[in-house]
Amino acid sequence: MIGERYPDTYDECVMRLSAQLEQHATQTETLNAFLISALLDLFAEEAAPIIEQAFMAGHVDEEVQGDWEDVQIELRLKTHRDHPRKPTRLSKLGDRLQAIWGARAPDPVASPAPLPKPSHTPFVAATKVGRNEPCPCGSGKKSKKCCGR
Numbered sequence: 008m009i010g011e012r013y014p015d016t017y018d019e020c021v022m023r024l025s026a027q028l029e030q031h032a033t034q035t036e037t038l039n040a041f042l043i044s045a046l047l048d049l050f051a052e053e054a055a056p057i058i059e060q061a062f063m064a065g066h067v068d069e070e071v072q073g074d075w076e077d078v079q080i081e082l083r084l085k086t087h088r089d090h091p092r093k094p095t096r097l098s099k100l101g102d103r104l105q106a107i108w109g110a111r112a113p114d115p116v117a118s119p120a121p122l123p124k125p126s127h128t129p130f131v132a133a134t135k136v137g138r139n140e141p142c143p144c145g146s147g148k149k150s151k152k153c154c155g156r
Contacts, residue, residue: 011048011049020049021046021051021053021054024042024045024046024049024051024054025046025054027042028042028046028057028058028061029057031057031060031061031064031067032064032066034066035068036066036067036068037068037071039066039067039068040067040068040070040071040072041071043058043061043067043071043072043078044071046058047078047081047082050082050083052082052083052084055078055079055082055084058075058078062074062075062078069093069095070095070096070097074093076088076089076090077092136150136155137150138150138151138155139151142154142155
């Protein structure tokens with residue numbers, strides 16, 4: 008991001024991103040979430056009021072960046088959550104899959120099974136033909152005068 012790479016542009020980047028986020032009511036929730044994500048990449052604490060407005064109005068896709076508490080923690084305005092996370096479409100899908108799989112659910116922490124060792128034959132170099140030996144192509148010429156050039 009420009010504001011990270013060029014610190015002298017930080018203020019302008021935060022100002023432009025915040026100005027765009029001020030239009031949260033007329034933009035998609037996903038666009039607003041990505042604007043917030045860019046502000047979080049800059050650790051723009053000064054943008055917290057407009058970010059909060061967008062969240063309180065329900066104009067932010069919380070599956071992209073999390074909820075307002077997650078943003079506060081990321082901006083270091085809070086150290087921990089005060090409320091449990093609301094279920095999202097993704098967490099609800101995970102719950103449904105867990106119910107379907109039951110005991111067969113794969114353990115996401117378990118290490119995967121080791122891959123089998125590939126079975127291959129080792130490379131064997133062809134025998135070298137001396138310079139003064141007959142060429143292996145069958146021309147009858149010496150190797151140095153034929154294919155050995």
